Amino acid sequence: MDPLISISSSLNTINNNILDFVVSRGHGVKGLAELGLKTLPYQYIQPQQERFDSCINADAHHESIPLIDMSKSDDDDDSKVAEAVCNAAQKWGFFQIVNHGVPLHVLEDVKDAIHRFFGLPAEEKVKYSKQQSVTNNVRYGTSFTPAAENALEWKDYLSLLYVSDDDASSFWPSICRNQALEFMRSSEIIVKKLLGILMNGLNVKEIDETKESMLMGSKRINLNYYPVCPNPELTVGVGRHSDVSTLTVLLQDDIGGLYVRDTETMKWFSVAPVSGSLVINVGDALQIMSNGKYKSVEHRVSANGSHNRISVPIFVNPKASDIIGPFKEVLQSGEKPIYKHLLYSDYVKHFFRKAHDGKATIDFAKP
Numbered sequence: 001m002d003p004l005i006s007i008s009s010s011l012n013t014i015n016n017n018i019l020d021f022v023v024s025r026g027h028g029v030k031g032l033a034e035l036g037l038k039t040l041p042y043q044y045i046q047p048q049q050e051r052f053d054s055c056i057n058a059d060a061h062h063e064s065i066p067l068i069d070m071s072k073s074d075d076d077d078d079s080k081v082a083e084a085v086c087n088a089a090q091k092w093g094f095f096q097i098v099n100h101g102v103p104l105h106v107l108e109d110v111k112d113a114i115h116r117f118f119g120l121p122a123e124e125k126v127k128y129s130k131q132q133s134v135t136n137n138v139r140y141g142t143s144f145t146p147a148a149e150n151a152l153e154w155k156d157y158l159s160l161l162y163v164s165d166d167d168a169s170s171f172w173p174s175i176c177r178n179q180a181l182e183f184m185r186s187s188e189i190i191v192k193k194l195l196g197i198l199m200n201g202l203n204v205k206e207i208d209e210t211k212e213s214m215l216m217g218s219k220r221i222n223l224n225y226y227p228v229c230p231n232p233e234l235t236v237g238v239g240r241h242s243d244v245s246t247l248t249v250l251l252q253d254d255i256g257g258l259y260v261r262d263t264e265t266m267k268w269f270s271v272a273p274v275s276g277s278l279v280i281n282v283g284d285a286l287q288i289m290s291n292g293k294y295k296s297v298e299h300r301v302s303a304n305g306s307h308n309r310i311s312v313p314i315f316v317n318p319k320a321s322d323i324i325g326p327f328k329e330v331l332q333s334g335e336k337p338i339y340k341h342l343l344y345s346d347y348v349k350h351f352f353r354k355a356h357d358g359k360a361t362i363d364f365a366k367p
């Protein structure tokens, strides 16, 4: 058979069995990209209003999120840093930090590790998929929640829930385990510092055991891989969502593609990569605990027509078994609670069982 006819007929077969190819057989969108597709499979075409080519809502001249130098928080400028962090969490829900104390080689090592993991053959990666993984704490997947999505997203991921070092040694893929653990461990000091500052801003003076668990009782690290896409203007890397975490610490590479929504104008603006920095964002759990004072803001990621992109969010969360709700300190002036108390794992399951739908998720926590 003519080789061109053979390629086109195998692409047709794949088009008809896209979920089987990307999800069940574990090729992911990376596998699709490597087939040399010239056009985007229709399953990935997003509705017009979700695409990045509809510039009605984009603002190329928008000021970006604050860049905060954390080294200044050890001297007289301590209160200025605290003010900048609290202001950013209230106004933008996002900021970037430099001089954060996480060694730059740790950031480089984890980026290399992602490329190694996603460079494995599909038969190896699929062993960590929802269908085959021996544990719920390790999950290799693609898009967000393919079974519930009308249009798929152009992203593959490995999601690792940290339970203990022993669990990670037994179950996390050895090709990236130590680098992911090292990134989590070395970000702990800065996470504690930021949460301390943010609690102070809420008049929460003491972080007791219960609060410590609600703020940082569990951690999940995701390794995200966004391969080159044949029609980036028709799809998304990640659709509009806010994180369900307390805080997220995000490492992105130098490609760019992260967009955040201005909560006043509702326009989207990009977060340009700053070498050696980490992006910090407030998640829904902190929005709920602060009774809406700190904002968990909608963000999304574009697909890229010429470069592969990676990112590594560390989601710092309440423990699954924690009941979360507005802190009493925040309500003591007589403020009315805008969120109810609820089991955190119920909230997360609600998030994971539907397609991305922007800020609608948090309605689940309304009375």
Ligand SMILES: COc1cc(/C=C/C(=O)SCCNC(=O)CCNC(=O)[C@H](O)C(C)(C)COP(=O)(O)OP(=O)(O)OC[C@H]2O[C@@H](n3cnc4c(N)ncnc43)[C@H](O)[C@@H]2OP(=O)(O)O)ccc1O
Residues within 6 Å of the ligand: 130, 136, 139, 141, 143, 144, 145, 157, 159, 161, 218, 219, 220, 238, 239, 241, 242, 243, 244, 245, 283, 315, 317, 318, 319, 320, 344, 345, 346, 348, 349, 352, 353
């Ligand atoms: C992937 O693309 C993403 C991800 C994100 C993530 C943003 C975040 O903020 S992640 C932080 C989430 N918080 C935690 O993980 C807290 C601690 N963990 C837990 O509480 C539990 O692990 C659990 C999440 C409640 C799951 O508990 P479990 O008893 O194991 O329940 P399951 O039945 O396994 O899962 C329920 C439901 O969720 C789906 N799911 C589970 N884990 C993931 C995951 N890592 N990624 C995607 N989906 C997941 C699972 O398939 C189940 O759905 P069913 O339909 O099968 O019932 C932001 C943006 C992105 O694009």
Ligand SMILES: O=C(O)CCC(=O)C(=O)O
Residues within 6 Å of the ligand: 222, 224, 238, 243, 250, 252, 257, 258, 299, 300, 301, 310, 311, 312, 313
């Ligand atoms: O890739 C990025 O820059 C952000 C990814 C993201 O928002 C997420 O994984 O929750």
Ligand SMILES: [Fe+2]
Residues within 6 Å of the ligand: 241, 242, 243, 299
């Ligand atoms: Fe996110």
